[in-house]
Amino acid sequence: MTATVTAPGARRIRVFGKKAVLPWVFLAPGLLLALVFKFVPMAKGIWLSFFDVRPFLGDKWVGLDNYTRVLTDHRFQDAIGHTLLLGIGMSLGGIVVGFALALLLEGQARSLKIVRTAVFLPVVTATAVVGEMWRLLYYPTSDGLINQGLGFLGLGPTPFLDNPDTALWATMVMSVWMLAPYNMVIILAGLAGVDRTLYEAAAMDGVSLWQRLRHVTLPAIRPALGIVLTLAAIRGLRVFTEVYVLTGGGPAGSTEVWMTRAYTLGFTRNDIGGASAASVVLLCVTLLLTVTVNHFRKRGDAR
Amino acid sequence: MGDRRRSRRLAAALTAAGLTFGTAACGSGSDSAGSGDPNTLEVWTRSNPDSAATYDRVFAAFTKKTGIKIDYQPVINFDQQLQSRASTKDLPDVMINDTALMGSYQSQGLLKPIDPDSIAGHAQITAKSWASTVGIDGRHYGIPYSRQAQTLMIRKDWLHKLGLPAPRTWADMLKVATAFATEDPDGNGKADTYGMVAPGSAQNGYVAWWGSSFLWQGGAQIIEKDGDGYRPAMDSAAALRTVTWMKDNLFCGRKNVLQPGAITAVTSTATNFQDGNAGMYLTGPYNITTFDATPGKDKYEVVPAPAGPAGSDVLADGENVYFGARTGKTEQEQALAAFLVSAEGQKIAMTSVDGHQPVVRIPTNATLDAAKVRDDARWSVVQKAYEDTSRQFPNAPDFAPIKQDTADSLNAIFTYCGSDVSSSLKELNDTLAGDLKDQDLLK
Structure with missing residues (x-):
């Protein structure tokens, strides 16, 4: 537990003592928002996952039926592979690119600040807008910007999003583009804390760039990487908007991920119970993953 | 220390109770909107x-x-x-x-x-x-x-330029689409025109919505009335023939017969007719207002859908x-x-x-x-x-799952040009049977 309650001579505090109430008063607005918009809907979602949801006729208890239905549905099973590939791919891609960007753009120069701001823009742009933009970039004829570029290299136009073999990878590239700058900022903060004298010492010893990265930079930004990894574990598997706006799960279901399946189940097939069950399954997996990542992080820190 | 913790817990509980009460009070204020007045x-x-x-x-x-x-x-x-x-x-x-x-x-x-x-x-x-x-x-x-009802919107200036009549059958339509795609109907010297627009994505069931007219024209049905219930009908010979025709000639046919990206297009992204680079679009008349603005009222006409082997029924x-x-x-x-x-x-x-x-x-x-x-x-x-x-789509059953499953299947068939249509449709038929069974309608 926490080690904060060590006030000397712990004297009796009245039940409504200022010190006990005050923190909660300050927390109240945030808690209220979290309660109304996060915890109540979450609890309701878990509750609904055990029902055949019929808002008007009254919900019908079905026990674990929704779970068995979701877990045995072959389209959900197909979605697992896509979700893992996309989640892991975009998380690792986001970290590698974010790290590279951070190394390139670290520094105090004014020009670097401007470039950093520009690079950060994808993070603050609405995903729907980004999706529309990438649809244009990926446009399957030589009118599309990427295909125009390929044309200069003498390569024919590629239907990135319309080919089931490339659609998931194309979605991944867009996701990395959106995710990397966010990671970059966290890693930049980590880089700022690296002791400069270590670099100088390394330079004196005449080490290679790779050795410097491996033995000086990486160990120093360990905590930052830990945060980035935890965030990736939380966000990676619940990917939805990127796929929904770019491909809608198509073509031929080749980019269908867990959450787009759940969305279709809930909102086009009106099966709110099944959609809730699917979401609860994802919640459990995410929780497990986050706890695991944190465990390894803590163990690593302790070493 | 124990006391302190207890008092903290109590304060926390009180805060939570207060919050719950507060939210309940907020919630109860909003349901009075006009429903009381009998008139x-x-x-x-x-x-x-x-x-x-x-x-x-x-x-x-x-x-x-x-x-x-x-x-x-x-x-x-x-x-x-x-x-x-x-x-x-x-x-x-x-x-x-x-x-x-x-x-x-x-x-x-x-x-x-x-x-x-x-x-x-x-x-x-x-x-x-x-x-x-x-x-x-x-x-x-x-x-x-x-x-x-759906009708065919077609560029009459393009027809005129290429000396073609408006299509009356599927074969005509294919000929016109090919001509639009290959004979540079807009005369700009570039191969940047397309025959037809198709929203072929499975999202929201679009490809089933758009493709249903073709299914009926080919004599196929998605589900059929059977006594006081329904049975799936996508394993019929007519369905096989029609879906195969659509795959071979439209989605996997000659390049540019359909607009690029048709297989992932929904109605809001299938804007090629409006953008003036596609010549035909089988769609609803609500688009007339839009198309009168671009490509322009004088540039296109509204004609009945070309007939397939079993007639010209449209959605x-x-x-x-x-x-x-x-x-x-x-x-x-x-x-x-x-x-x-x-x-x-x-x-x-x-x-x-x-x-x-x-x-x-x-x-x-x-x-x-x-x-x-x-x-x-x-x-x-x-x-x-x-x-x-x-x-119309059969109105009595809950058609949403049936439309969605049909769309998923058609989209997959049209995506994989080498796929076996017959076995895919059989699989679809089984899925549809499941949907009907869920509604206690399968006979």
């Missing part, structure tokens, strides 16, 4: 602000005539909002929404049954239209309000007036419905004021002629298609 009807339509402006005029005329007030709510994400209202057991009195949703709403108990005789002027609605609002138990659950859909279950204002609701389907009410809804989108396409009131009311001969093509060669 006010709460009416919902699935409309954006543009078409809501037209509904405003319709309801103003109704209030002026009858004194019954309307609390009008245009709702864009209609079904999500309706579900949350349903959970409070307090539905809107009257709703105007898609015909295809009737089965779904009825199965959820959201609708009041309607006796056609109780609606003044019910005889002015054709038997065909009334037949489209019969539910699974044989009772009516909606009042036909607006209808539309018809539209909107019905629904009464919310357990709302208790039946008399006023019937008065509103009677006005909405009267010649007067339909005329107001069919005309555009200040460029706003009309909300009735083909009037269900048979005394009206769409082309005359609008003074636009193209609408007679649409009306004729609706009256003579159109078919």
Whole structure:
């Protein structure tokens, strides 16, 4: 537990003592928002996952039926592979690119600040807008910007999003583009804390760039990487908007991920119970993953 | 230390209780919106602000005539909002929404049954239209309000340039599409024109919605009535022939017969006809207003859909007036419905004021002629298609899962050009059987 309650001579505090109430008063607005918009809907979602949801006729208890239905549905099973590939791919891609960007753009120069701001823009742009933009970039004829570029290299136009073999990878590239700058900022903060004298010492010893990265930079930004990894574990598997706006799960279901399946189940097939069950399954997996990542992080820190 | 922790816990519990109470108090304040007044009807339509402006005029005329007030709510994400209202057991009195949703709403108990005789002027609605609002138990659950049928929009300037007539059969259509794709109909010297537009994505069931006209023209059906139930029919020879034809000639056919990216296109991204680089689009007449602006009224014409081997049936859909279950204002609701389907009410809804989108396409009131009311001969093509060669999705079952599964399957078949159509359709048929079984409709 926490080690904060060590006030000397712990004297009796009245039940409504200022010190006990005050923190909660300050927390109240945030808690209220979290309660109304996060915890109540979450609890309701878990509750609904055990029902055949019929808002008007009254919900019908079905026990674990929704779970068995979701877990045995072959389209959900197909979605697992896509979700893992996309989640892991975009998380690792986001970290590698974010790290590279951070190394390139670290520094105090004014020009670097401007470039950093520009690079950060994808993070603050609405995903729907980004999706529309990438649809244009990926446009399957030589009118599309990427295909125009390929044309200069003498390569024919590629239907990135319309080919089931490339659609998931194309979605991944867009996701990395959106995710990397966010990671970059966290890693930049980590880089700022690296002791400069270590670099100088390394330079004196005449080490290679790779050795410097491996033995000086990486160990120093360990905590930052830990945060980035935890965030990736939380966000990676619940990917939805990127796929929904770019491909809608198509073509031929080749980019269908867990959450787009759940969305279709809930909102086009009106099966709110099944959609809730699917979401609860994802919640459990995410929780497990986050706890695991944190465990390894803590163990690593302790070493 | 223990005391301190206890007092903290107590404070936390009190805060939580206070919060809960606070939220409950906030929640209870908002459910009084107009439902108390017996002379006010709460009416919902699935409309954006543009078409809501037209509904405003319709309801103003109704209030002026009858004194019954309307609390009008245009709702864009209609079904999500309706579900949350349903959970409070307090539905809107009257709703105007898609015909295809009737089965779904009825199965959820959201609708009041309607006796056609109780609606003044019910005889002015054709038997065909009334037949489209019969539910699974044989009772009516909606009042036909607006209808539309798909027609082929085609660039007449391109036809003229290439010296081709408007297509009448699938073979003609393919020939014209190929010519549009290869013979540079816009004369800019570049191969940047496409034959036809197809929203081929499975999202929201688009490819099944667009492709259903082709299925019917080829003699195929998605599900068939069988006694007092239904059975899946996508394993028929006609379905195999039709889907194979669509795959071989459209999606996997010659390059540019369809617009690029057709396989992932939904209606909002399939804008090639509007952008002026595709020559044909089999779609609903609500697009006429859009296409009159671009590519321009003088550039395209509206013709009946080319016929397939089994005829030229096209998809018809539209909107019905629904009464919310357990709302208790039946008399006023019937008065509103009677006005909405009267010649007067339909005329107001069919005309555009200040460029706003009309909300009735083909009037269900048979005394009206769409082309005359609008003074636009193209609408007679649409009306004729609706009256003579159109078919709706079966209205009684909850069609949403059936449409979605059909779309998923068609999209997969059209994506993998080397796929085995026959086995894919068999698989689809089994899935559809499951959908029907879920609704206790499989015979």
